[in-house]
Amino acid sequence: MDRLAENLALVKARMARAAHAGGRDPADLRLVAVSKGQPAAAIRALHAAGQRDFGENYLQEALGNIAVLEGAAGLCWHYIGAIQSNKTAAIARHFAWVQSVERGKIARRLAAQRPPDYPPLNLCIQVNMDGEPGKAGVEPAGVAELAALIAELPRVRLRGLMFIPRPAADMAGQVRGCQRAAALFAELRAQYPAVDTLSLGMSADLEAAVQAGSSMLRIGTALFGARSG
Numbered sequence: 001m002d003r004l005a006e007n008l009a010l011v012k013a014r015m016a017r018a019a020h021a022g023g024r025d026p027a028d029l030r031l032v033a034v035s036k037g038q039p040a041a042a043i044r045a046l047h048a049a050g051q052r053d054f055g056e057n058y059l060q061e062a063l064g065n066i067a068v069l070e071g072a073a074g075l076c077w078h079y080i081g082a083i084q085s086n087k088t089a090a091i092a093r094h095f096a097w098v099q100s101v102e103r104g105k106i107a108r109r110l111a112a113q114r115p116p117d118y119p120p121l122n123l124c125i126q127v128n129m130d131g132e133p134g135k136a137g138v139e140p141a142g143v144a145e146l147a148a149l150i151a152e153l154p155r156v157r158l159r160g161l162m163f164i165p166r167p168a169a170d171m172a173g174q175v176r177g178c179q180r181a182a183a184l185f186a187e188l189r190a191q192y193p194a195v196d197t198l199s200l201g202m203s204a205d206l207e208a209a210v211q212a213g214s215s216m217l218r219i220g221t222a223l224f225g226a227r228s229g
């Protein structure tokens with residue numbers, strides 16, 4: 001499991017290099033380790049190496065990991081996968097963040113089902129920037145309406161936007177795609193000053209995302225290695 005600590009150091013070094021190259025402070029970048037398909041032991045090893053934010057795509061798998069890791073200090077769980085209505089109660093209870101909100105109905109259910117004695121549930125709207133068919137997320141034109149709905153809900157807090165940009169042929173193209181995401185984020189933030197999270201950047205486009213202004217990276221492969229399934 002030393003390999004995981006090494007990978008974490010490498011990813012943090014990439015983040016720091018990208019931040020410095022863009023004149024940004026690495027402390028303004030938050031790293032979410034995407035642990036889908038990983039055994040709890042791998043999550044524990046990264047936690048021992050200092051990692052605190054973990055992202056999960058599949059509820060059943062996530063609930064297993066969350067149960068095994070219970071009691072580990074400072075863990076913060078992010079739900080980043082597709083959400084069916086019948087899963088919202090468990091998601092609202094077991095996660096601190098939900099980054100994959102794309103429907104008002106789901107946002108309403110999460111708010112209604114967040115236990116009232118818990119801190120507010122942090123929400124990001126997932127955006128399908130290019131309207132790619134079959135891809136999750138609201139189209140850019142739908143962000144304002146969904147944001148307005150979320151802003152009125154109790155027990156949840158609108159924190160920002162989440163993107164999975166289309167892969168580009170080269171770094172310049174990747175940066176341009178990320179900049180379009182960042183521009184949409186800037187529009188939202190102008191309207192909601194409490195919005196502070198641009199969740200953008202995965203293993204392959206980390207540098208482009210940081211250059212464009214990402215505040216939260218969601219990294220799987222570069223931390224855990226290639227997924228088998």
Ligand SMILES: *Cc1c(COP(=O)(O)O)cnc(C)c1O
Binds near residue numbers: 034036164203219222
């Ligand atoms: C899997 C996944 C990631 C991590 O992707 P890698 O390329 O493995 O770093 C990030 N965000 C979401 C929504 C994912 O599903």
